[in-house]
Amino acid sequence: MNTHTINMVFSIRDLQAGYGQKAVLHDVNIDIPPRSITAIIGPSGCGKSTFLRCLNRMNDLTPDFHMRGKIMHRDEDVYAPTVDVTHLRRRIGMVFQKPNPFPKSIFDNVAYGLRIHGMRDSKKITEKVHDSLVKAALWDEVKDHLTMPALRLSGGQQQRLCIARTIAVEPEVILFDEPCSALDPVSTRNIENLIVQLKKDYALIVVTHNLQQAHRIADYVGLFHMGRLVEFGVMKQVFEQPAHHLTRDYVQGVFG
Amino acid sequence: MNNVYHNLHDPWWVRRASGIDQVVKYLGILSIGVGVVVLAVLTGQAVLQGLPRLHAEFFTSFPSRVAAQAGILSAWVGTIWVVVLCACMSVPLGIMTAIYLEEYSGKRLLSRILEINIANLAGVPSIIYGLLGLGLFVRFLSFGRSVLAGAATLALLILPIVILATREALRAVPHSLREGSYALGASRWQTMWHQVLPAAFPSVLTGIILAVSRAVGETAPLIMIGALTYVAFLPQSVRDPFTVLPIQIFNWVSRPQQAFAANAAAGVVVLLGITLIINAGAIWLRQRYRQKI
Numbered sequence: 001m002n003t004h005t006i007n008m009v010f011s012i013r014d015l016q017a018g019y020g021q022k023a024v025l026h027d028v029n030i031d032i033p034p035r036s037i038t039a040i041i042g043p044s045g046c047g048k049s050t051f052l053r054c055l056n057r058m059n060d061l062t063p064d065f066h067m068r069g070k071i072m073h074r075d076e077d078v079y080a081p082t083v084d085v086t087h088l089r090r091r092i093g094m095v096f097q098k099p100n101p102f103p104k105s106i107f108d109n110v111a112y113g114l115r116i117h118g119m120r121d122s123k124k125i126t127e128k129v130h131d132s133l134v135k136a137a138l139w140d141e142v143k144d145h146l147t148m149p150a151l152r153l154s155g156g157q158q159q160r161l162c163i164a165r166t167i168a169v170e171p172e173v174i175l176f177d178e179p180c181s182a183l184d185p186v187s188t189r190n191i192e193n194l195i196v197q198l199k200k201d202y203a204l205i206v207v208t209h210n211l212q213q214a215h216r217i218a219d220y221v222g223l224f225h226m227g228r229l230v231e232f233g234v235m236k237q238v239f240e241q242p243a244h245h246l247t248r249d250y251v252q253g254v255f256g
Numbered sequence: 257m258n259n260v261y262h263n264l265h266d267p268w269w270v271r272r273a274s275g276i277d278q279v280v281k282y283l284g285i286l287s288i289g290v291g292v293v294v295l296a297v298l299t300g301q302a303v304l305q306g307l308p309r310l311h312a313e314f315f316t317s318f319p320s321r322v323a324a325q326a327g328i329l330s331a332w333v334g335t336i337w338v339v340v341l342c343a344c345m346s347v348p349l350g351i352m353t354a355i356y357l358e359e360y361s362g363k364r365l366l367s368r369i370l371e372i373n374i375a376n377l378a379g380v381p382s383i384i385y386g387l388l389g390l391g392l393f394v395r396f397l398s399f400g401r402s403v404l405a406g407a408a409t410l411a412l413l414i415l416p417i418v419i420l421a422t423r424e425a426l427r428a429v430p431h432s433l434r435e436g437s438y439a440l441g442a443s444r445w446q447t448m449w450h451q452v453l454p455a456a457f458p459s460v461l462t463g464i465i466l467a468v469s470r471a472v473g474e475t476a477p478l479i480m481i482g483a484l485t486y487v488a489f490l491p492q493s494v495r496d497p498f499t500v501l502p503i504q505i506f507n508w509v510s511r512p513q514q515a516f517a518a519n520a521a522a523g524v525v526v527l528l529g530i531t532l533i534i535n536a537g538a539i540w541l542r543q544r545y546r547q548k549i
Contacts, residue, residue, distance in 0.1 A: 061438065090441030100432040102451060112450065113440040162436070169440055 009034045009173055009203040010055060015069035017047075017054055019062060024050045026227045028069070032173075032220075037199050039218035039235070040207045043255065046224040048207045052175050054078075055205070056092040057085055073173075090117060093171035097178040099158035101150035101165075106142050109150045109161055113169040128168055136164035137194050156187025163194065174198065176206040180213065192217050211251060215239060223247050299528065306521030314522060318488040319504065323515030328523055330487040331504035334403070335472060335530070337491055338500055341407035342414070342471050347464055349411075350418030357419070358426045359448060378416035385413040386480025394481050401482040404494040409477050414467035421463020425456040458542045465538040469531050475502040501527045 010032040017025040024047045032038050040048045050059065057078060059065040071078040078088060090113075101109050110129040119125055129146075133139040138160040142153070150161055159179060166174055176195065180188040195204055196217055208214055214221055214235070221239070222232040223246070231238055231247045242248045249255055264271075317327025361367040389409030399405035429452050437447040453460075478500060486507070487499040501523055508520035 056439065058435065058439065061435070086441040086443050088441075089439055094435075094439040096432065096435060096439075098432060100430075100436040102433065102436060103455060112437075113442075116440065116442045116446045116450070165440065 007034060008032060009073065010205075011070075011072040013070045013072075015051075015054065015067065015071065017050055017059070017065070017067040017069075019066075020064040024227050025054075025067075028229045030222060030229055030232055032203060032205060034203045035199060035201070036219040037195060037204045037206060037217050038220040038222065039214035040205065040222050040224060041209065041211060041214050041250070042224035042230075043250070044209065047227040048224045049177055051224065052094075052177055052205065052207050055173075055175055056089050056094055058089075058094065060085065090169050091172050093166035093169065093174045095159070095162050095166055095174065095176045095179050098182050099155055099162055101153070101158050101161050103149065103151055105147045106150050106153070106161060107146040110165045110168050113165055117169060132164040132168040133161075135167050135198070136160045137190065137197070138164055154187070156183050156190055159183060159187065159191055160194065163191075163198075167198075171202065173203045173205065176204065176208075178207055178209065180208070180210070188213075211253075223250060225250070302521045302524040302528070304521075305518055306523070306525045309518050309522035310525060314519075315526075319486055319507075323513060323519055326508075326516070326519055328501065328504055328526060330490060331499050331501045331523070332526065332530075333490050334483075334487070334498040335500045337403050337494075337498060338406045338410060338478075339468060339472055341403065341494065342410040343464070343468055345408060346411035346415045346418055346467070350415050350464075350467075351422050351460065353415075354419045354422035354426060355448060355453075358423050359444060359452070374416045374419050378420055381476075382413055382474055383476045383480060385409055386477030388412065389477060389481045400495065401484070401497050402495045403491050403498045405481050406478050406483055406498060406500070407494070409481055410471045410474055413474065413477060414471050417467040417470065418464055421467070422456070422460050425459035425463065426452060428459060429455045458545055461538055461542055465534060469534055472531055472534070473502055473527065475500075475506060478503060479506075501530070 008031040010030070012028055012030045012032075015025055015028040016023065028051065040051065042048050053059045053062075054067060054071060055073075055078070059067070067079070073088075073092065076083070102112060104112070107129055110132050111125050114125050114128055119128070130139065133142065138157060141157060142148070142161075150158065153161060159182075163174075179195075180191050183191065192213065195206065198204060199219075206214075206217070218235045220233065221235045223230045223238065223244075225246055231242060231244045233243075238247060239251055242251065313325075314327045315332065316329055317325060318329050319331075320326040357367055357370060386409060389405060389412065393399045393405040393408045394401060399408070433451050433455060434447055437451045442450070483503055484497050484499050487497065489496075491498045505520050505523040505527065508516040508523065
């Protein structure tokens with residue numbers, strides 16, 4: 001594991017989290033490197049989604065959620081009382097399992113984030129929407145009907161739209177919570193290609209239960225099991241020479 | 257012969273199942289029939305009896321001792337004054353209360369107690385609200401027997417309905433919509449205003465319309481606070497005395513002369529018409545709104 005943590009996007013120390021009486025995460029320590037794809041894998045209920053939602057404080061919205069430990073984003077404590085959550089979530093974007101475009105036009109879906117953060121100049125908004133849709137590899141498909149309701153797009157297009165609206169507010173990190181599990185294979189490949197494309201500008205953390213997907217796109221892989229981080233390292237190493245017997249069993253499909 | 261698709265050899269409770277389907281179907285048709293027939297008879301009778309009186313002067317004349325000259329001018333104008341004012345008071349209050357309880361307050365004990373009480377208030381008989389209005393608005397706040405007192409009393413009456421309907425509507429908005437907005441760094445109010453409220457709007461509107469329709473037809477609390485039954489002038493301000501359609505109808509029905517019964521029937525038709533127009537307006541608004549999405 002990398003020890004010089006200065007350049008890390010996230011440094012997480014002794015993270016414990018849970019809902020009410022139920023403890024979900026135990027003693028998680030992890031460093032997420034910049035401009036790379038980190039895949040978080042593990043069986044259902046192992047805490048990988050909870051972990052992801054700690055990073056942009058999405059768990060704040062869940063009643064009874066509690067956590068201990070430290071999550072540093074660059075040199076800022078994510079859970080410091082002075083942190084403005086809206087500002088934090090803008091810098092740490094999130095894409096969900098099920099595509100959730102707003103019931104508005106394609107254009108307004110991307111423009112929404114810009115407007116709520118105070119952009120008024122319609123020329124600048126138009127430009128930014130264009131750039132974001134291009135970056136999300138959706139522009140060519142939607143450029144002629146930007147005023148169409150976003151809900152009429154296919155599932156894969158909707159997911160790319162959700163990525164476009166996340167990109168529009170200029171985050172530094174994008175969190176993906178099983179972004180392809182509701183999509184068909186072709187759309188999945190589109191999203192995967194897009195994620196790989198995005199890595200030159202952003203740090204990407206992808207929760208997935210699809211091992212092949214982690215193998216195809218990830219630079220680093222972390223395996224969670226029963227709320228603990230079992231192993232974390234460079235993708236090739238985790239898949240080919242796992243240090244832990246649980247990792248070996250999981251990547252070979254002995255359990256899952 | 258192949259008997260796979262016949263259930264002759266099944267036990268009786270399995271064979272009974274398809275029979276029950278038939279019974280349920282006809283019971284349903286019968287229940288609907290009762291409602292439709294009763295409604296049709298009532299409406300039909302009112303229309304038949306009231307139709308001769310439904311000409312222009314009926315809407316432009318004040319009540320009179322002579323049945324043939326009596327009209328509902330003060331009644332329908334009063335109804336509109338009271339209902340519009342009542343909606344202006346109860347709708348913003350109700351929606352803001354619902355938003356606070358649903359989105360801001362959390363699930364603490366206090367909000368649970370409030371929730372139970374609001375649900376109970378929605379079922380309190382309207383005459384009780386009349387007593388409250390008499391004590392609070394007419395006497396204590398000395399609004400007098402005015403449009404303002406009537407509207408405020410009706411606003412209290414429908415406030416629980418508006419709150420409950422709005423909360424239900426907010427709850428029905430999928431959580432994923434809120435998450436999408438929060439994940440972009442939107443604040444609670446931005447998420448509420450730009451995403452949740454527009455998505456909940458059609459259902460909120462339905463609830464408000466149901467509540468307002470109830471206010472249109474309410475009589476007891478207004479009699480309790482002293483709305484007049486004979487008004488030969490139009491209210492010029494919210495501090496003026498007033499009457500409303502249901503009270504005018506009640507007044508005519510209680511007279512012995514047969515001619516006034518026709519007036520009452522005509523009034524019923526107008527009252528039904530107003531309710532129908534409000535409902536149609538709501539449906540039209542909702543439809544237009546859905547098409548935009």
